[in-house]
Amino acid sequence: AARVIAVANQKGGVGKTTTAVNLAASLAVAEKRVLIVDLDPQGNASSAFGIAAESLSEHVYHGLIGEKEAHHLERPTELATLTLLPSQRDLIGAELELAGEPEREQRLEKLLAPRLEAFDYILIDCPPSLGLLTLNSLVAASRVLIPLQCEYYALEGLSSLLSTIELVNQSLNSELRLDGILLTMFDSRNRLSHQVASEVRSYFPNDVYKTAIPRNVRLSESPSFGKPVLLYDVTCRGAQAYLELAQELIARASQR
Amino acid sequence: AARVIAVANQKGGVGKTTTAVNLAASLAVAEKRVLIVDLDPQGNASSAFGIAAESLSEHVYHGLIGEKEAHHLERPTELATLTLLPSQRDLIGAELELAGEPEREQRLEKLLAPRLEAFDYILIDCPPSLGLLTLNSLVAASRVLIPLQCEYYALEGLSSLLSTIELVNQSLNSELRLDGILLTMFDSRNRLSHQVASEVRSYFPNDVYKTAIPRNVRLSESPSFGKPVLLYDVTCRGAQAYLELAQELIARASQR
Numbered sequence A, B: 001a002a003r004v005i006a007v008a009n010q011k012g013g014v015g016k017t018t019t020a021v022n023l024a025a026s027l028a029v030a031e032k033r034v035l036i037v038d039l040d041p042q043g044n045a046s047s048a049f050g051i052a053a054e055s056l057s058e059h060v061y062h063g064l065i066g067e068k069e070a071h072h073l074e075r076p077t078e079l080a081t082l083t084l085l086p087s088q089r090d091l092i093g094a095e096l097e098l099a100g101e102p103e104r105e106q107r108l109e110k111l112l113a114p115r116l117e118a119f120d121y122i123l124i125d126c127p128p129s130l131g132l133l134t135l136n137s138l139v140a141a142s143r144v145l146i147p148l149q150c151e152y153y154a155l156e157g158l159s160s161l162l163s164t165i166e167l168v169n170q171s172l173n174s175e176l177r178l179d180g181i182l183l184t185m186f187d188s189r190n191r192l193s194h195q196v197a198s199e200v201r202s203y204f205p206n207d208v209y210k211t212a213i214p215r216n217v218r219l220s221e222s223p224s225f226g227k228p229v230l231l232y233d234v235t236c237r238g239a240q241a242y243l244e245l246a247q248e249l250i251a252r253a254s255q256r
Ligand SMILES: Nc1ncnc2c1ncn2[C@@H]1O[C@H](COP(=O)(O)OP(=O)(O)OP(=O)(O)O)[C@@H](O)[C@H]1O
Pocket: A011, A012, A013, A014, A015, A016, A017, A018, A019, A040, A044, A126, A127, A128, A184, A185, A186, A213, A214, A215, A216, A217, A219, A220, A221, A238, B010, B011, B012, B013, B128, B151, B152, B153, B154
């Protein structure tokens, strides 16, 4: 069955979408069958694959409220073994609409359950908050990947995210655990980057991926072409880092 | 009465907190009486002034649910005419707790109403979402300042934010209008920065501030010292840009 990984961090702009999109693409070219779920009303993971939000009449929102099944909402991408479950702005309504409903935290888990055999990996791109959408992804997932920008505010928010994961593990999903912390936008010329990186590696010695993602402008250019970076410029440092990360994940998965 | 400005953008990591903190400080050194309201459960604007979240037994959450008045929650900062209304993690609960309550969108407006004569400017740092907390700030405010990172995803989210502002103007707060769009993390060596900047200036010719904030590492270092950048390194380009922005805002306010 698929390994379901929530890519989560309530701190904004730390590289959640960039990681979900480019790690999914890197796993796909390593012959893994991958589903990327866009659980952010901003729809950035969807537009990263060239899907224009306005063109979507059905998306993950319709799956969460029980109107549609996952395989009706899934769309192919340019990579043969990579499938996208898109979202758009209307998803914002789900948080308020589901607030009073039964099993409001298990909606995504129910939606994905029939698709666990169809994929090797399911990556969920979370919005920048610890609200009901992120909670749904922490219940549906067995692993959490935390992108961590090498900046002060990002480091500050880490403890609150880790205690939320612990809380969900104890109350809603006993399988959930941290897969790893990914250092993103690492700038080797910048003292702050080094300070944050060494602080995180000393606090969480076994939880930080060996691969760190460098700051690389090609990563921020590729979404405007509707392509993951390995289809835009596979030789750049950003693409290479995500290909390396995919290998590290595959190796870690086979060890456990 | 105070000019109340919501610093908002649902896109994460675009410089909302950095702008709210450093613009507030720059207005304060220009002899304006300023209140900065931290409306983000992450509490970044609070820690930017050295307030440790765990030390707070009362904060903006207690004001929103009607337990405390604003002036009981306000705290001084190192700048004589700058006051902070702090937040911390528990604020997350407010979104779900207020969801079913009457006047759930007007809680912040009610909290700030008795303080409008005590300040010249009230700046509200919003979380990265269009949920109930940001909605509260759009109802309490008369102006919205939109920090816009010079990147593709940030540009994509702009139209959805502008239509939310329009919706709030028509339904909940007829006074609300855009004060301006602030280009942030502008890197003059980077083609994407120039592309986004020229696209925004051509779509919104009258709405983009003349001042653009350059990418400047001193801005990301200063929060770790609990100081706004003008108290950390007033000569740096980041500090100078926010001082310039404050002058631009003061000049625009006197024209209208
Ligand atoms: N390693 C990198 N190098 C350069 N730019 C990057 C890198 N990673 C991400 N970016 C850019 O930084 C911005 C923030 O990244 P991204 O949108 O992936 O973060 P996020 O955590 O998903 O944001 P949000 O909290 O809004 O969902 C984007 O414009 C993206 O293109």
